[in-house]
Amino acid sequence: MTIKRFVGTLAGLGLAMAFATNAAAEEDERFINLASTTSTEQSGLFDAILPQFKEATGIDVRVVAVGTGQAFELARRGDADSLLVHDTAGEKAFIEEGYATERQPVMYNDFVLIGPGEDPADIADADDAADAFARIADAEVPFASRGDDSGTNRAELRLWESAGVDPGGEWYRELGSGMGPTLNTAAGMDAYVMSDRATWVAFDNRQDLEILFDGDEALFNQYGSLLISEERHPHLKHDLAKQWHEWLISADGQQAIADYELDGQQLFFPNAGENGDD
Numbered sequence: 018m019t020i021k022r023f024v025g026t027l028a029g030l031g032l033a034m035a036f037a038t039n040a041a042a043e044e045d046e047r048f049i050n051l052a053s054t055t056s057t058e059q060s061g062l063f064d065a066i067l068p069q070f071k072e073a074t075g076i077d078v079r080v081v082a083v084g085t086g087q088a089f090e091l092a093r094r095g096d097a098d099s100l101l102v103h104d105t106a107g108e109k110a111f112i113e114e115g116y117a118t119e120r121q122p123v124m125y126n127d128f129v130l131i132g133p134g135e136d137p138a139d140i141a142d143a144d145d146a147a148d149a150f151a152r153i154a155d156a157e158v159p160f161a162s163r164g165d166d167s168g169t170n171r172a173e174l175r176l177w178e179s180a181g182v183d184p185g186g187e188w189y190r191e192l193g194s195g196m197g198p199t200l201n202t203a204a205g206m207d208a209y210v211m212s213d214r215a216t217w218v219a220f221d222n223r224q225d226l227e228i229l230f231d232g233d234e235a236l237f238n239q240y241g242s243l244l245i246s247e248e249r250h251p252h253l254k255h256d257l258a259k260q261w262h263e264w265l266i267s268a269d270g271q272q273a274i275a276d277y278e279l280d281g282q283q284l285f286f287p288n289a290g291e292n293g294d295d
Contacts, residue, residue, distance in 0.1 A: 048077035049257045052088035052097035054168055055195035057240070060215035060284055065277040070264050076257050084195070086166030092116060092243075095250035099258040100243040101265070103168035103213075108241045117243040123265050124274050124285040125239045128172060129217060130230040131200075132158075132209040140209070146233040150180040157188040159208035163199045164191030168238075173211045176235060200226075213238055215284035240285070242266070266290065 057063055058080055067078050081091060085102040092100050093116055101123065102108060108120050130140060130149055138156040143149035153160055154177075162184070163170040177184050190208065192199050196216040203210035204224040212220075217228070242262050247255045264270045266289035274287045 046254075047075055047257065048079055049098035049254050049261060050081060050096070051078050051099045051101060051261070052081050052083065052091040053101040054085055054088065054103055054240075055082045055197065056103070056169070056213045056216045057101060058082035059195070059197045060213075060219045061279060062215070062274070062277055062285060066270070066273040069273045070261065070270070073264065073269065074260050076260060078261060082195075084163070084165040084167030084170065086171070089116075092245055095245075095253060097245070098254045099245065099261055101240060102243070103238055103240045104171050105239050105241065107168075107171065108243060111243065116246055116249055118246050119244040119262075120241050121262065121266050122288055122291055123240050123242050124271075124287050124289075125237065126214050126285050127231060127238050128169065128211055128236040129214050129228045130209065130211055130236075131203065131217065131226050132229045133207040133225045134227050135225075136229050138209065141229045143230055146176050146230065146235045147179040149230045150176050151182060153209050154180065154182040154184065157186065159206050160184070160189050161199055161203035161206060161208040161210045162189065162191045163196065164193045165195070167196075169196060169211065169213060172236075172238070176211075179235065215279075218279050218282055218284060239288075 063080055071077055081097065083091070085104045085107065088097070088100055088102050089107060089111060091097040100117070111117050112120055130146070132138070132140065137158050138152045140149040140152050143152055162173060192202055196212055197220065199210060200212060200216070200220050201222055202208070204222050204226050207225060242265050244259060244262055245253055245255070271287035271289055274285050275283065277284060
């Protein structure tokens with residue numbers, strides 16, 4: 018082989034390697050960062066549905082599980098490609114502020130009020146959720162609050178307001194932690210606590226805690242997916258995020274959500290396109 022042909026061969030190999038490297042880099046880039054809630058992660062939902070989405074699209078979803086308030090902040094800064102959260106009022110405000118262009122209801126479950134089996138505040142006999150919260154405050158029994166500006170924490174604060182209570186004092190413990198750690202603390206303290214049902218079902222360290230009150234419409238828990246504004250954050254992976262958003266509300270995505278069960282219980286109920294969140 019002549020030197021000229023040898024150099025040409027090396028150049029061809031280099032070009033092929035460059036193409037292969039670029040292709041691998043493009044493949045590695047087929048992911049989005051999703052800011053979502055601790056409840057969707059700790060319940061095991063993402064472990065069930067994300068592999069199905071990746072198989073359908075080749076897109077990997079990297080979840081940052083935080084409280085809903087923190088998820089909004091990540092998206093405001095342009096540090097998340099997509100949002101899946103559960104604070105309907107906050108989601109609509111997020112769009113009005115220009116940070117997102119579309120919101121779709123995806124699924125729902127409910128919140129439950131949990132406490133020690135002996136139920137010292139007698140919330141099992143409450144007329145509604147506001148009455149249950151009022152009874153806890155009147156009895157001044159320990160209540161463990163997430164205190165983290167999550168969707169659950171925001172819903173809890175609205176219920177205190179409905180009960181005419183400004184919670185505080187030694188009985189009210191603001192923890193600043195996710196749902197799982199908050200349940201652990203409540204179990205250790207024999208405290209009342211509000212949780213989404215999915216995380217409670219997945220929670221093992223219950224000790225003397227049990228569900229004492231549920232079923233009130235005020236405990237409805239809606240999850241929504243938001244498309245981040247391309248105008249506000251043009252650097253994000255909007256095309257990939259839109260595929261995730263559309264898959265969630267598609268027949269396949271909705272079925273994947275409906276199929277997820279734990280201990281024989283369906284944890285999330287699909288409702289894309291419905292108006293049950295208003």
